[in-house]
Amino acid sequence: MSIIVQKYGGTSVADADRIRAVADRIVRYRENGHDVVVVVSAMGDTTDDLLMLAQEISPVPEPRELDMLLTAGERIAMSLLAIAVNARGCRAASYTGSQAGIITDTRHGQAKIVEIRPKRIRESLEAGNVVIVAGFQGLSTNYDITTLGRGGSDTTAVAMAAALGAEVCEIYTDVDGVFTADPRVVRTARRIDRISYEEMLELAAAGAKVLQSRSVEYARRTGVRVHVRSSFTDEPGTWVVGEEQDVEVGMEAALISGVALDDTEAKVTLEQVPDRPGVAATIFKAVAAEAVNVDMIVQNVSHQGTTDLSFTIPRDEVPRVESVLERIVKEIGAPRYTVDEQIAKVSLVGAGMKSHPGVAADMFEALSEQGINIEMISTSAIRISCVVRAGDAERAVRAIHTRFGLDGEAPRAEG
Amino acid sequence: MSIIVQKYGGTSVADADRIRAVADRIVRYRENGHDVVVVVSAMGDTTDDLLMLAQEISPVPEPRELDMLLTAGERIAMSLLAIAVNARGCRAASYTGSQAGIITDTRHGQAKIVEIRPKRIRESLEAGNVVIVAGFQGLSTNYDITTLGRGGSDTTAVAMAAALGAEVCEIYTDVDGVFTADPRVVRTARRIDRISYEEMLELAAAGAKVLQSRSVEYARRTGVRVHVRSSFTDEPGTWVVGEEQDVEVGMEAALISGVALDDTEAKVTLEQVPDRPGVAATIFKAVAAEAVNVDMIVQNVSHQGTTDLSFTIPRDEVPRVESVLERIVKEIGAPRYTVDEQIAKVSLVGAGMKSHPGVAADMFEALSEQGINIEMISTSAIRISCVVRAGDAERAVRAIHTRFGLDGEAPRAEG
Known part of the structure; x- marks a missing residue:
């Protein structure tokens, strides 16, 4: 049976x-x-x-x-x-x-x-x-x-x-x-x-x-x-x-599955980090030792031997990670760190994007048409995520949803 | 340790x-x-x-x-x-x-x-x-x-x-x-x-x-x-x-330990039960089959070949036992049964009573001085229990408590 x-x-x-x-x-x-x-x-x-x-x-x-x-x-x-x-x-x-x-x-x-x-x-x-x-x-x-x-x-x-x-x-x-x-x-x-x-x-x-x-x-x-x-x-x-x-x-898979919104993260930025081997390892080992899950990591190009390094972590783990950050900036010789809790992450997910170039460009354009600034970007083979201001997030989700033809015919009744 | x-x-x-x-x-x-x-x-x-x-x-x-x-x-x-x-x-x-x-x-x-x-x-x-x-x-x-x-x-x-x-x-x-x-x-x-x-x-x-x-x-x-x-x-x-x-x-045990009151029982009486061997066994086997705990059992002396038989059971088990009682009275040829829920059991307990005759008599006298009628009696080596009207029960407890010198010097403060 x-x-x-x-x-x-x-x-x-x-x-x-x-x-x-x-x-x-x-x-x-x-x-x-x-x-x-x-x-x-x-x-x-x-x-x-x-x-x-x-x-x-x-x-x-x-x-x-x-x-x-x-x-x-x-x-x-x-x-x-x-x-x-x-x-x-x-x-x-x-x-x-x-x-x-x-x-x-x-x-x-x-x-x-x-x-x-x-x-x-x-x-x-x-x-x-x-x-x-x-x-x-x-x-x-x-x-x-x-x-x-x-x-x-x-x-x-x-x-x-x-x-x-x-x-x-x-x-x-x-x-x-x-x-x-x-x-x-x-x-x-x-x-x-x-x-x-x-x-x-x-x-x-x-x-x-x-x-x-x-x-x-x-x-x-x-x-x-x-x-x-x-x-x-x-x-x-x-x-x-x-x-x-x-x-x-048994229907064919769609190009794009959906748009997700995550408003539970905070962005941490270490400013003017010395751009030398081993620094990133020092930082993320120390954070991992606190069992804090780091999500996106973005490092900008180097200027005069230093770089800004940003990453996102669950917002409710910020208190736990602050003391580690204090120690890290001293250890690596960076002047300071900032924590920004007013962010949200908007993601577009779809297996179809693997074989369709231009999906990322379409997504960024949809955001720019709304005047929404992109602060961080990270991608996988089937996902593109952008960090935006928290106040822009829902508008961003709607714009992307429409741009990729995901809108249904009529608003759903409230369940 | x-x-x-x-x-x-x-x-x-x-x-x-x-x-x-x-x-x-x-x-x-x-x-x-x-x-x-x-x-x-x-x-x-x-x-x-x-x-x-x-x-x-x-x-x-x-x-x-x-x-x-x-x-x-x-x-x-x-x-x-x-x-x-x-x-x-x-x-x-x-x-x-x-x-x-x-x-x-x-x-x-x-x-x-x-x-x-x-x-x-x-x-x-x-x-x-x-x-x-x-x-x-x-x-x-x-x-x-x-x-x-x-x-x-x-x-x-x-x-x-x-x-x-x-x-x-x-x-x-x-x-x-x-x-x-x-x-x-x-x-x-x-x-x-x-x-x-x-x-x-x-x-x-x-x-x-x-x-x-x-x-x-x-x-x-x-x-x-x-x-x-x-x-x-x-x-x-x-x-x-x-x-x-x-x-x-390490003090010596007292003659009497205490007086207990149980107001959770009901008295069942089977009237005019034929006084022949095996009748009691029939009754209590049938009740036990319902997993009802019988407490006191009293059988009066026989008149013209029949006797009244009373026992107490937990009051909340009365509904469960009623159908059994219906069957029993038919089976043994008794005219009827009655259930009395307005009773209470007052008990005197003390290891000392084993060696002191007259304890039971003193207890009965204490009750009679209060005009309280005793409906059933059962005893063990260290306990005497009397069934009385529920309304008389607290007065009975106080009378017995005083009679056996158990009263403390002053009322206890409420805890």
Whole structure:
């Protein structure tokens, strides 16, 4: 029998009514003859509430204990969902990450899955159960409870789908799929029918929030077909698949997938950095030692032996990195650094741009027509990102969306 | 190094401030050179809240899943407490029932501990940690999560103390110890300094709520010394120990320990039951098959071949037992049964009454002086219980308390 993995996010199970609606959907799939494995996140704001409680007690909660605390959220959601499915006369059993055989490394708060041992899950499926698995959590190789980081439930779902050889991994969410741009910013944004792993990765990295990057990487590595769709309708959503994979919506891939906006970063500039070998290494090793993720890096050409070096980091990590920057500028002999939090990153993503020259030029022109200044540029084979003033960002997204013919026919109704 | 087990109930960890206060106490013990193992209940009303959530989804939640759900409560409390202790610079680690090696049978909702495998707890203590263990929960021999039933955290604490050979099991609560009567009913009630396991068992069974009977049985079987005390003060509370055990408060045991009131039962009477062998067995086998706990049983002398037979059961189990009673009266040929919910049970407990004749007579006289009618009587070697009208119960408790010289000198201030 074919196995379907379904993942429901926090909004899909936010209260008793929604949990019952999710149970109805699960039972329908079961009655259609599928083996169903459900991965569930914590209800609504539970994780944030628990986090606040921990911070009320300590500003820097012990990571091992914080993981123990946060995993209570999925435990509550999964058992309530199992109760709801059982109440419909359909047998269901819930399993913690540990019971489901999700083995991780020991990095509390952002553990990586190192192995899945799905023996118990298989036995439960064979016994006729709908299997419900806690997302976001695992058991470390030290036998401690770990969490996979924000959005980790997506990764749990893809990893379970890979381990079980599932037909599809359905990611249920509160939107209808992946869009050509955020519908709140671009009212004419359209749902994408299919998108490649690579494009989805670039979109996710560029700020699209619908899927966690790590889960897309995992799906690409294991070839799991992912279907992102709404938990409030039965409409198909967006298929995230390999370029060579067939899906029911067998249409040709578009030139451009979409436009993403990321307004969570800050730009750090080190001015008049001595332009000699080893300086960049010194800087980024020191930043990496603080476990801060650097995104874009731009270095201008040298003038009189010095250069300006800029990079972007998550805005909420600025406080953590400031003391490192103080040390660095002294060490390398630069006069000062500046931090600019009023920036946003606008990205255009599409596998088609690999074979179409001029995409970058079109994008820059669309921005210049709006009088929007570009402060940093970075590109990959299928993505172009520009840093602009934060206040210009939404206008930039709309201009690019229109320029590349992504606008739908009519504004979407508010869901 | 001597090991101390401390158990904190839900009121002691009801919010962040109280959790911090408990952490302060734990750190103080640790600094005094003790190895400390802490057993903790869910915060405040968490368990009730989770139960209501489950019942909103299904009136009869699947027991396996209900246990999975409820155990989230202790998980939250224990990790927050570990965070609080760590924040004081004192290393602490929390462990679920499963991680602590608490192995139970498979009866969800009222599992019994069958074994404790404290290897991981010992290793954590040896590594210098304060060890925090989730109360109320365990792992079944089928590897499913179980709960021990209401008040199960007391049992967890005593069982851990037994398995680790702890010097003492301290039960922290929101009262100062075990009292000669409920201070809300008898304002002159006094705290008992020491009480034997047997008397404590009788008091608990007779309605005193401070300790769960099962935990006292466990302590008696394993010889664990239990100290029931307030989490809001440093005053000593009540030692629950074997009659032969010495405690710091080495005073002689009193004749009478206390007076208990239980207003949670109902009286069932089968009228004109044919007085022939096997009838009682038929009745109580049928009731036991519904897993209803029968407490007192009284059968009057026979008149013309029939007798009235009365017994008490928990009032909230009356609906469940009614259909059985319908069937029984037909089967044994009795004309009818009645259920009386307006009763209360008043009990006098004391090991001293074994060697003092006349205690029962004194108790009955105290009641008759108040014009209180006794409806049922049952006795053990160290307890006398009388069923009276519910409306007379508090007056009965006060009369007996005074008659046996239990009144303290002055009314206690409200805590």
